[in-house]
Amino acid sequence: MKTFYITTAIDYVNGSPHLGHAYEKVLTDVIARFRRMMGDDVYFLTGTDEHGQKIQQSAQAQGIEPQAYVDSIAPEFRTMCEKLEISNDDFIRTTEPRHKKVVCELLQQLFDKGEIYKAEYQGYYSTRQEQFLQDKDRNEDGTWPEIYGEVSEITESNYFFKLGAYQEWLVDHIKTNTDFIFPRYRAKQVLEFLSEPLNDLCISRPKERLAWGIPLPFDPEFVTYVWFDALTNYYSAVADKKDLWPASFHVIGKDILVPPHAVYWPIMLQACGLPIPQSILAHGWWSINGAKMSKSTGNFVEPAEFVDQFGVDALRYFLIREMSVGQDSDFSMDQFLVRYNSELANNLGNLVNRTLNMTNRFADATVPEPAEGGEPEATLRAAWQKTHEEVVPLFEQFQFNVGLERAMSFITATNAYIEQRAPWKLGKSQDPADQALLRTALAHMAEALRLGSTLLQAVTPGSVAKIQGVLGYEAGSDWQAELVWDHRLTGNAVAKNCILFPRPEKKS
RNA sequence: GGGCCUUUAGCUCAAUGGUUAGAGCAGGGGACUCAUAAUCCCUUGGUUCCGGGUUCGAAUCCCGGAGGGCCUACCA
Numbered sequence: 001m002k003t004f005y006i007t008t009a010i011d012y013v014n015g016s017p018h019l020g021h022a023y024e025k026v027l028t029d030v031i032a033r034f035r036r037m038m039g040d041d042v043y044f045l046t047g048t049d050e051h052g053q054k055i056q057q058s059a060q061a062q063g064i065e066p067q068a069y070v071d072s073i074a075p076e077f078r079t080m081c082e083k084l085e086i087s088n089d090d091f092i093r094t095t096e097p098r099h100k101k102v103v104c105e106l107l108q109q110l111f112d113k114g115e116i117y118k119a120e121y122q123g124y125y126s127t128r129q130e131q132f133l134q135d136k137d138r139n140e141d142g143t144w145p146e147i148y149g150e151v152s153e154i155t156e157s158n159y160f161f162k163l164g165a166y167q168e169w170l171v172d173h174i175k176t177n178t179d180f181i182f183p184r185y186r187a188k189q190v191l192e193f194l195s196e197p198l199n200d201l202c203i204s205r206p207k208e209r210l211a212w213g214i215p216l217p218f219d220p221e222f223v224t225y226v227w228f229d230a231l232t233n234y235y236s237a238v239a240d241k242k243d244l245w246p247a248s249f250h251v252i253g254k255d256i257l258v259p260p261h262a263v264y265w266p267i268m269l270q271a272c273g274l275p276i277p278q279s280i281l282a283h284g285w286w287s288i289n290g291a292k293m294s295k296s297t298g299n300f301v302e303p304a305e306f307v308d309q310f311g312v313d314a315l316r317y318f319l320i321r322e323m324s325v326g327q328d329s330d331f332s333m334d335q336f337l338v339r340y341n342s343e344l345a346n347n348l349g350n351l352v353n354r355t356l357n358m359t360n361r362f363a364d365a366t367v368p369e370p371a372e373g374g375e376p377e378a379t380l381r382a383a384w385q386k387t388h389e390e391v392v393p394l395f396e397q398f399q400f401n402v403g404l405e406r407a408m409s410f411i412t413a414t415n416a417y418i419e420q421r422a423p424w425k426l427g428k429s430q431d432p433a434d435q436a437l438l439r440t441a442l443a444h445m446a447e448a449l450r451l452g453s454t455l456l457q458a459v460t461p462g463s464v465a466k467i468q469g470v471l472g473y474e475a476g477s478d479w480q481a482e483l484v485w486d487h488r489l490t491g492n493a494v495a496k497n498c499i500l501f502p503r504p505e506k507k508s
Numbered sequence: 509g510g511g512c513c514u515u516u517a518g519c520u521c522a523a524u525g526g527u528u529a530g531a532g533c534a535g536g537g538g539a540c541u542c543a544u545a546a547u548c549c550c551u552u553g554g555u556u557c558c559g560g561g562u563u564c565g566a567a568u569c570c571c572g573g574a575g576g577g578c579c580u581a582c583c584a
Contacts, residue, residue: 008584009584011584012583012584014583015583017584018584019584020583020584021584022584023584024584025584052582053582054582054583131582134581185512185513186512188511188512188513189511189512189513189578189579189580192510192511192512192579192580193579193580193581195511196580198581199581201581202581226582252584253583253584254578254579254584255583255584256583256584257579258579258580258581259581260581263581264581283584285584286584293584322520324521328577328578329520330520334519335519335520335533338519338520338532338533338534339533341544342532342533343532343533345544345546346544346546346547347546347547349544349546350543350544350546350547351543351547352543353542353543353544353546354542354543354544354546354547355542355543356543357542357543358542358543361542362542401521402522405521405531405532408532409531409532412547412548415546415547415548416547416548416549418542418543418547418548419539419540419547419548419549420548422540422541422542423542424540424541424542425540427542497543497544499544500544501544502544503544503545503546
C-alpha cells in the first residue's frame with residue numbers, strides 16, 4: 001500500500017509561532033489522524049525553514065551566529081507541535097546535513113543536465129533593504145520610496161533554472177489532474193499565472209550579499225536562494241526512505257500556492273526526473289476580530305497561551321469547526337466562547353457528566369444491559385446511522401467543519417433522547433417495566449456518547465480518550481469498527497464524574 | 509489595466525434550475541431537575557446586494573451595475 005505522505009509548509013523561524021502556524025499544523029494533523037483511522041499507512045512531516053537574509057539579519061542584530069539564532073527559535077516550533085498534540089513522524093530543519101546533502105544532489109544533477117545556467121541580472125538595488133526593486137516599487141513620480149535609501153542600478157551574476165521549458169507540461173498536468181490543487185477553484189489562479197510565459201527562476205545569491213544558505217555545489221561563491229532550499233525539504237526528509245515519495249498532500253497557506261508550490265516545485269521535480277506530489281491543499285487565513293493578523297496592531301493570538309487557558313482540544317476544535325478548508329475565517333474571543341460553551345461544554349461535556357451521574361445514581365456505576373427498547377431508541381439509532389454515513393465522507397473531502405456540525409447534532413439528539421426517556425423519573429418507579437426501560441435508557445445514552453465522541457477523535461483525540469476512559473472503555477485500533485452500534489460498553493464500570501470542558505471564569 | 513472569487517435571517521453559514529429559501533448561535537416563550545445556571549420543546553426573524561433578461565419555474569443560468577476580498581514572481 002502506498003504510504004499516505006502528508007506535509008505542512010516549513011515555518012520560517014524569524015519569529016515566534018502564531019495562530020496561523022498553529023492552524024496549519026492542526027489541520028494537517030487532523031487529516032493525518034483521520035487517514036490513520038481510516039487504515040492508511042501515514043507519514044507526517046513538518047519542520048522549519050532556517051536560511052536566508054532575514055535570519056542572517058536577526059542573528060546579527062542579536063550579535064550571535066545564524067546557527068545559534070535558529071537553534072534558539074526552532075525549538076519553539078517543535079514545542080508548539082507538542083503542545084498542540086501534533087502527531088508528526090518527523091521534523092526537518094533545513095540546516096540539517098541530511099537536507100543540505102539532498103539539495104546539493106538535486107542542484108548538481110540539474111546543473112549537469114544543463115537545466116541551470118549562469119547569467120547576468122541587471123536591476124535596481126537598495127543597499128539599505130538589501131534587495132532588488134522593481135518598477136512597481138516606485139512612487140508615482142518615478143522616485144523610490146524613502147525606506148529603500150539609496151537605490152542604484154547594478155549588474156549581478158547569478159544562476160538561473162530553466163522553468164519555461166516545462167510550462168506546457170505543467171498546464172497540461174493541472175488541467176488533466178483536477179485533484180492536483182485543492183480547493184479546485186484555486187487551480188484557476190495557477191492557470192491564470194501560467195497563461196503568461198514563465199521567466200527562468202533565479203536560484204542563487206552571491207555569497208557577499210547573502211552568506212547564510214547552502215553553497216551551490218558547483219560554485220561555492222554562491223548560496224542557494226529560497227525555493228530550491230525550502231521546497232526541497234519535502235523530498236530531502238524522505239529521500240532515503242522507501243515508498244514515501246511522492247507526497248500525497250502538501251498542506252500550505254494560499255499565499256504560497258502561486259507560484260512556489262504549484263509552479264516551481266512540480267517543475268523542479270519533473271526536471272529532476274522525480275514524481276510530483278499527488279495534491280496540494282491550500283488553506284485560508286485567519287483574521288483576528290476582523291482585522292489582518294499582525295504584530296504591530298497587537299492582535300496576535302499566542303497558541304501556547306490559549307492552550308494553557310482552555311486546553312488543547314478546545315483550540316483544535318475551534319480551528320477545525322470554524323473554518324471551511326480553503327476559505328478565510330475570523331478568530332474572535334466571542335465566537336470562540338460561543339463554540340466552547342454551547343458545543344463543547346454544554347452539549348458534549350454536559351452529556352458526559354450527566355451520563356456518568358445517572359449511571360452512578362441509578363445503575364450502581366455500571367453500564368446496564370439494554371432491553372429491546374421502543375420508538376425513541378429506534379429513532380436514536382437511526383440518527384446515528386445517518387450521522388455515521390454522512391460524516392465519514394465529509395471528512396474524506398476535508399469538510400471537517402460540516403462533519404463536526406453533524407457530529408454535534410447527534411450529540412444534541414442524544415440529549416433529546418434522554419429528555420424523552422427521563423431516567424430520573426424511571427428511577428423513582430418500582431415497576432419492573434420502568435426499571436427495564438431505565439436500564440435501556442442508560443445503556444443507550446452511554447453507547448450514543450461513545451459513538452458520537454468517536455467521530456471527534458481526529459480533532460479532539462485527548463478528550464475522546466478521556467471520555468472512553470470514564471466509560472471504562474478502551475477502544476480498539478480499527479476506528480471504523482468503533483463506529484458500529486453494538487452496546488459493547490455493557491457491564492463497564494464508569495467514573496463518578498468528569499468535567500471535560502469547564503466553563504471559563506467570567507471576566508469583566 | 510487584466511483575471512478570479514464573493515454578497516442569503518442580528519451573526520456564521522447551507523440550499524444537483526423544482527413544494528412554503530433552511531441550520532447553528534443570538535432574541536422571545538414554555539417544560540424539566542440526572543447534569544458544568546445545564547438540557548429539551550415551541551417560536552420571532554428574509555425585497556436571497558440592485559436592475560434587466562432566459563424559463564412553465566431563478567438564491568441558482570445570462571447581461572449590466574454596486575459593495576467586499578484575492579491573484580498578477582519575498583510572509584502560515
